[in-house]
Amino acid sequence: xxxxxxxxxxxxxxTGASRxxxxxxxxxxxxxxxxxxxxxxxxxxxxxVRDEIQGAGGKALAVACHAGEPDQIDALVAxxxxxxxxxxxxxxxAATNPYxxxxxxxxxxxxxxxxxxxxxxxxxxxxxxxxxxxxxxAHGSIVNMASVVGFMxxxxxxxxxxxxxxxxxxxxxxxxxxxxAGIRVNCIxxxxxxxxxxxxxxxxxxxxxTVKARNAFSRxxxxxxxxxxxxYLASDAASYTTGHTLVVDGGWTVSL
Ligand SMILES: NC(=O)c1ccc[n+]([C@@H]2O[C@H](COP(=O)([O-])OP(=O)(O)OC[C@H]3O[C@@H](n4cnc5c(N)ncnc54)[C@H](OP(=O)(O)O)[C@@H]3O)[C@@H](O)[C@H]2O)c1
Numbered sequence: 403x404x405x406x407x408x409x410x411x412x413x414x415x416x417t418g419a420s421r422x423x424x425x426x427x428x429x430x431x432x433x434x435x436x437x438x439x440x441x442x443x444x445x446x447x448x449x450x451v452r453d454e455i456q457g458a459g460g461k462a463l464a465v466a467c468h469a470g471e472p473d474q475i476d477a478l479v480a481x482x483x484x485x486x487x488x489x490x491x492x493x494x495x496a497a498t499n500p501y502x503x504x505x506x507x508x509x510x511x512x513x514x515x516x517x518x519x520x521x522x523x524x525x526x527x528x529x530x531x532x533x534x535x536x537x538x539x540a541h542g543s544i545v546n547m548a549s550v551v552g553f554m555x556x557x558x559x560x561x562x563x564x565x566x567x568x569x570x571x572x573x574x575x576x577x578x579x580x581x582x583a584g585i586r587v588n589c590i591x592x593x594x595x596x597x598x599x600x601x602x603x604x605x606x607x608x609x610x611x612t613v614k615a616r617n618a619f620s621r622x623x624x625x626x627x628x629x630x631x632x633x634y635l636a637s638d639a640a641s642y643t644t645g646h647t648l649v650v651d652g653g654w655t656v657s658l
Contacts, residue, residue: 403638403641403642404638404639405639406637406638406639407434407633407634407637407639408434408435408637409431409434409435409436409490409491409633409636409637410434410435410436411435412435412436412437412490412491412636413436413437413438413439413482413486413487413488413489413490413491414428414431414436414437414438414439414489414490414491414492414493414636415438415439415441415478415479415482415489415491415492415493415527415531416428416431416438416439416440416441416493416495417441417442417467417469417493417494417495417496417523417527418441418442418469418495418496418497418547419438419440419441419442419448419451419495420440420442420444420446420447420448420450420451421447421451421597421598422595422597422598422599422625423495423547423592423595423597423625423628423629424440424442424493424495424496425451425625426624426625426626426628426629427493427495427625427628427629427632427633428440428451428455428462429451429454429455429458429460429629430626430629430630430632430633431491431632431633431636432455432458432460432461432462433458433460434633434637436490436491436636437461437462437463437486438455438460438461438462438463439462439463439465439478439481439482439485439486439489440452440462440463440464440465441465441466441467441469441478441496442466442467442469442496443466443467443468443469444466445464445466448464448465448466449464451464452464461486463481463482463485463486465478465481465482468519469494469496469497469519469523469527470498470515470518470519470522470523471518471523472522472523472526475523475526475527475530476526476530478527479527479530479531479534483534488534488538488540489531489534489535489542490535490540490541490542490543491542491543491544491545491636492527492528492531492542492543492544492545493544493545493546493547493632493636494523494524494527494528494544494545494546494547494569495547496519496523497519497520497547497562497565497599498515498516498519498520499516499559499562499599500512500515500516501516501561501562502558502559502602503558504557504558504560505560505561508560508561512561513561516561516562516565517561517565520562520565520566520568520569521565521568521569521572524546524569524572525572528544528546528572528576528587531544532544532576532580532583532585535583535584535585536583536585540584541584541585541586542584542585542586543585543586543587543588543635543636543637543640544576544585544586544587544588545588545589545590545632545635545636546569546572546573546587546588546589546590547569547589547590547592548566548567548569548570548573548589548590548591548647549562549563549566549591549592550591550592550593550649550651550654550655551563551566552564552565552566552567552568552569552570552591553567553570553591553655554655554658566591569589570589570591570647573587573588573589573645573646573647574645577644577645577646578645581644586635586640586641586643586644587644587645588635588640588643588644588645588646588647588648589646589647589648590628590631590632590635590647590648590649590650591647591648591649591650591651592623592628592650592651593613593617593622593623593649593650593651593652593654593655594613594622594623594651594654595622595623595624595625595627595628596622596623596624596625597625600622604622610622613654616654616657616658617651617652617653617654617657618652618653618654618656618657619652619653621652622652623650623651623652627650628650631648631650634648635648
């Protein structure tokens, strides 16, 4: 096993790759040798990322896919195999948080959407890629994007936080069940990262003051700072690491 961090000869699917953390992960994977399949609902953003990767000499394919729809996920995996011959790495990164408010006022439509994309989608993609890896008798790596809110009470983000706690749990059980097939399953729990997704937090001065006060660096993170963790976990350098959740939060949670 190599301790070098690269993805030469690997094919990786990254969901939510049209902006934010997913875009940074896809570009990092491509720079480090992977052929990357970029998935999100809207093709437009994916094509921009694909063109930037290809312009820098990398290989990428853009595929529109709703991450809460198991049929579309199966089609994404099938298309990846058709175009690139195999899948070695899956990053379940796309997520949604349609409801920002107290749990008592939640409407079921928001519950369903949040759990469909953030939990059912991750589960469906993990199963589809694991099935393919087992059929190929190939080793593989699955990286799930959770959040530090999954570890704590999170007023106003309670349903989203529940889905992220579920992903930490799913990661552990999948790691145990898939380890004998040589498939590693790990998780990343970011703190506040500067993306569109976090704009409800980053544009709120009161919340930002609290976040920065608890952070060892007194700043929020960048998507690239999460991409480095994903690259490590996806690569063979992490060959003895599975079921783990790597916290990338500038020290926020150690202060709790
Ligand atoms: N930013 C943070 O502070 C933070 C903190 C902790 C954890 N995270 C996690 O990090 C991950 C990425 O977040 P981000 O901040 O990078 O978000 P972002 O900048 O808003 O990007 C979200 C990406 O997901 C895609 N997406 C959204 N819904 C989708 C769906 N139903 N099906 C397929 N793709 C979908 C979006 O493209 P389309 O709209 O075209 O579908 C986009 O590519 C998420 O799992 C999030 O929970 C973020």
